[in-house]
Amino acid sequence: MNNRFNYAMKTNLLIGALTLALGVETVSGPTGIAAEPHTKPVLLYSRYYNAEGEHRYLPEGTYKQVIQRLREDFDVRIHNKPLTRDTLADVKLLFIVNPSDKAFGNNPPPPHVSAADINVLSEFVKNGGSLIVSGNQENHNLEVEDMNKLLARFGIQATNLYTDAKKLVLPKETPIIGGLRWAYYTGNLLLLDSASPAKPRALVMNDLNQKPPKGTRDQAGCLLATAEPGKGRVVVVTDSGWLADWAFTEEGIGGVALKGQDNWEMFRRLTRWAAHLPGRPEP
Template sequence: MISRVLRIQISISLCSAILFLSCFELRGGDSKPVLLYSRYYNAEGEERYLPDGTYSAVIKQLSADFDVRVHAARLSREKLNDVDLVLISNPSAHPVNGNPPPAKLDAPDRKELLQFIRNGGGVIIMGNQENHNLETKKVNQFLNNFGMQWAENYTDAKGLNIPIDTPVLGGLKWAYYTGNQIQLTESKNVEHWIVQNDLN
């Protein structure tokens, strides 16, 4: 019997939950599709996701397949006009180091992103719930359109000491981490989500 809320526990080595909310069509010809790394929802002073800092390797890797743009402006129709894919990494819940409060994924922004997706664009939202100032309330209002929610539930790294007499792995120390949790919800108004429950 399927419960009202399907739960998927996702382990991710980089401690991020990646949600693919829409497929997008790549442009033909020699031009690369445009990926916009939006910093609009990151608090001023948040240094863990900087495109020229800790996230530079991610941006470099993405640049192999995308024309990558980075900005912290609001995601308006004009800003999204020729964009194929939007990446939002760890939207902030609270101000950092006394700076102004970060922008939230409020109703006008959610509406703009939904229209962007309906027009063929794609959105990736990544989040890390473990002490990374992750905003979930407004993001979940957006994700609800796709029948999913970020659950504030994760298992931190747990040390596993393997008994010495265990074949092959005996005496080794391992760590266990389950990452974030996504709940798939049953909803009549679900647009589309690309997460399958294959853990039955």
């Protein structure tokens, strides 16, 4: 018995040494023997619906910081390939930002969400994949009509009612992101279908007592919503600029700089919730 125990101990030490040498992260089981290497879930930042030449929210541009930070929890991939069952095969969380309506310059027009896309993405979420879609304000070449056909599957619709940039201190009782400060850089409102089997919920309602520092638009309604169709989860947010480098550094844009914000922590919690990662209470 002692010989077997000594052999097992030597084997475990050898595995540990090799693991350190190779830089492979492992998780030990109850016996102390190294389990399979731990792999991060895949987050795909899809640029498929963004017009060729569109410079907003580029992963090497104004979204550089958020992409870098996401790598702490995810294996981040970035491409503009069509969203098929094959390209989504091992993806856990799909991130779509500011889908484009029209062509940029002399480039070809961007693809819009098609009926085939809706079927693939609905199936993706139903089977356990998760989706985050972020919209924007007007004059940002934002495509709404066809994206709404997809969002309808989750009981959510984007509108053309806008709220100007403002900082929102979220109620402490808000699920997932309660008590955090959201530097919101202008966007539209969401309408939710309470009868939808996807169980859409308003996570952030606009607080009219917290005023925009500039601008007069301040619509009552939902700014951020979630849904849970099937095994997957959906997050829809009506602003994309809140994740830009200039929002994190609080430099702002367009003469508006919202100070004292928790935008990254908000997004970190939302992505972890969407991907079913541990660490925050369920909503």
